[in-house]
Amino acid sequence: MGLIQRLLRREEPEQSYAPLEGGSERPDGERIEDLEQRAYSRTDYYVFLLLGVAMLWAWNMFLAAAPYFQRRFDSDERLLRNFQSAELAVSTAGSLGSMIVLTKLQANASYPKRITSSLILNIAVFTLLAISTRAFLDVSAGAYFAFLMLVVFSASLATALCQNGVFAYVASFGREEYTQGIMTGQGIAGVLPCIAQIVSVLSVPPKQTQEGAPQESSKSAFIYFLTATVISALTLVAFVYLLSKPRSREQLSPTLDDEEVDPGHRPVTRKSIPMMRLLGKLHWLAGAVFLTFAITMFYPVFTQKILSVRDPATSSRLFQPAVFIPLGFLFWNIGDLIGRVIPGIPGLTLTARPRLLFTLAVGRLAFIPVYLLCNIGGKGAVIGSDFFYLFILQVLFGISNGYIGSNCMMGFVEWVDPEEREAAGGFMSLCLVAGLTAGSFLSFFAASA
Numbered sequence: 001m002g003l004i005q006r007l008l009r010r011e012e013p014e015q016s017y018a019p020l021e022g023g024s025e026r027p028d029g030e031r032i033e034d035l036e037q038r039a040y041s042r043t044d045y046y047v048f049l050l051l052g053v054a055m056l057w058a059w060n061m062f063l064a065a066a067p068y069f070q071r072r073f074d075s076d077e078r079l080l081r082n083f084q085s086a087e088l089a090v091s092t093a094g095s096l097g098s099m100i101v102l103t104k105l106q107a108n109a110s111y112p113k114r115i116t117s118s119l120i121l122n123i124a125v126f127t128l129l130a131i132s133t134r135a136f137l138d139v140s141a142g143a144y145f146a147f148l149m150l151v152v153f154s155a156s157l158a159t160a161l162c163q164n165g166v167f168a169y170v171a172s173f174g175r176e177e178y179t180q181g182i183m184t185g186q187g188i189a190g191v192l193p194c195i196a197q198i199v200s201v202l203s204v205p206p207k208q209t210q211e212g213a214p215q216e217s218s219k220s221a222f223i224y225f226l227t228a229t230v231i232s233a234l235t236l237v238a239f240v241y242l243l244s245k246p247r248s249r250e251q252l253s254p255t256l257d258d259e260e261v262d263p264g265h266r267p268v269t270r271k272s273i274p275m276m277r278l279l280g281k282l283h284w285l286a287g288a289v290f291l292t293f294a295i296t297m298f299y300p301v302f303t304q305k306i307l308s309v310r311d312p313a314t315s316s317r318l319f320q321p322a323v324f325i326p327l328g329f330l331f332w333n334i335g336d337l338i339g340r341v342i343p344g345i346p347g348l349t350l351t352a353r354p355r356l357l358f359t360l361a362v363g364r365l366a367f368i369p370v371y372l373l374c375n376i377g378g379k380g381a382v383i384g385s386d387f388f389y390l391f392i393l394q395v396l397f398g399i400s401n402g403y404i405g406s407n408c409m410m411g412f413v414e415w416v417d418p419e420e421r422e423a424a425g426g427f428m429s430l431c432l433v434a435g436l437t438a439g440s441f442l443s444f445f446a447a448s449a
Helices: 002-014 032-039 042-064 066-072 077-104 111-132 141-171 176-202 218-244 246-251 275-296 299-303 321-344 354-371 386-415 418-447
Strands: none
Touching (some): 042 111, 042 141, 042 218, 042 321, 066 077, 066 141, 066 321, 077 141, 077 299, 111 218, 176 321, 275 354, 275 386, 299 321, 299 354, 299 386, 321 386
């Protein structure tokens, strides 16, 4: 089998044509269409869906857990005001740096090992967070902030490992369905942590302060972080099962370590594509995706500060900060998921109109001042309506992010030559992460609002 895999790798770069319908065979005589049909597995699809969920779970978990972190920093006004922006900055900068390093280490990469390492790291991070809700509760706000930044950076490293490994590994299967499963899992990862946070808070009786205002219980935070540990552990078990399948080992051949590759076979060399050439062809789409995600990074800072216009002392727990804040994140992520689905509907894509996408991305700046009309920090709202905040502002802002971002990432292939597509994909991904990083640092200005 190893010999067959090496032969396939030798011949693959020379094959620029599609297999003949009904007559294509592998060197071992097996028909290609039969092999591809048998290669697809619904079980494998769900494993990749789980990997997509685990990939972005940490990111959304830290955002949805804002009420608990607010309680840990309520003794330090400076940390209370800036911890959310610090989370975003450390997370995005860590992911950007890690992605750059991992990209430079592709030659000897073992992508399954990267995926496994990311899941183990996530399990450790979430377990430490869960323990921190039951122990060391008397540490200072500054000490807990240092601990939080450490686990945020560790989670960003795990995310980078998972992103880098999963998309390379799934490419070896040659199945678009599996890639779609990963993207669907990422969308689900935006919604589930918010729901888990809300359920964990509502399942535990509220804790009262001396002033009588309800707070999020450490027990509910423990349940929430433990849920994340369970998700990562289940994903790890599922991925190990996927690796144990004999057919998965066959599909893995393009991502094997160097010692498993025939020493006499020279790897395929790819022509280097200058970034300036890609920028010249993709400047509208690159600018649109950069601006889209840079502007998006303002929403977490505002969302963790905006409270319900109802009196928390008399309203139901749904409108109290411990639930209302993750509810705001939930509505934004539902909008984002809707926005990601819309481009899949024929006639509703804008991939052929990059200038319009750039214009729409710039137009998203209008959402930022609208947040100032809401009940920031309980100081009162110009528009005193929770419906306006949740269903209009959050949902529409989320839809615009998912829709513009998806169109940009789907449409770049239409504007480059076939041999430039792989490099263009890396270039667009770099623009996306750069936008997240720039927006996370700019969000410090929103934190002082």
